Amino acid sequence: MAKKSTVNRNEMVKRLIKQVQPKRDALKAIANDQNLPLEDRFAARLKLAELPRNSSPNRYRNRCQVTGRPRAFYRKLKMSRIALRELGSAGLIPGLVKSSW
Numbered sequence: 001m002a003k004k005s006t007v008n009r010n011e012m013v014k015r016l017i018k019q020v021q022p023k024r025d026a027l028k029a030i031a032n033d034q035n036l037p038l039e040d041r042f043a044a045r046l047k048l049a050e051l052p053r054n055s056s057p058n059r060y061r062n063r064c065q066v067t068g069r070p071r072a073f074y075r076k077l078k079m080s081r082i083a084l085r086e087l088g089s090a091g092l093i094p095g096l097v098k099s100s101w
Helices: 006-032 036-048 079-089
Strands: none
Touching: 006 079
């Protein structure tokens, strides 16, 4: 089980990303528009740099919803391989059969 503080921090980052995303997208569009003057584009880059670091989408870490584990994460199921195996062996995931040969 991951530390509660780490999981909570990741959720805070997720909320901040969702809150600041429209402003970030608008500034990025201005900064990347080649038709605008260089001064306007540079000013947009400076405003983009002033946004909180945790509002950047690549600061968010996918974590297992069962255990909070950050590694070996299956996006489709939103859980780690370890939680998937435990729940699958217990018969709690429909359609999943543990293979044996």
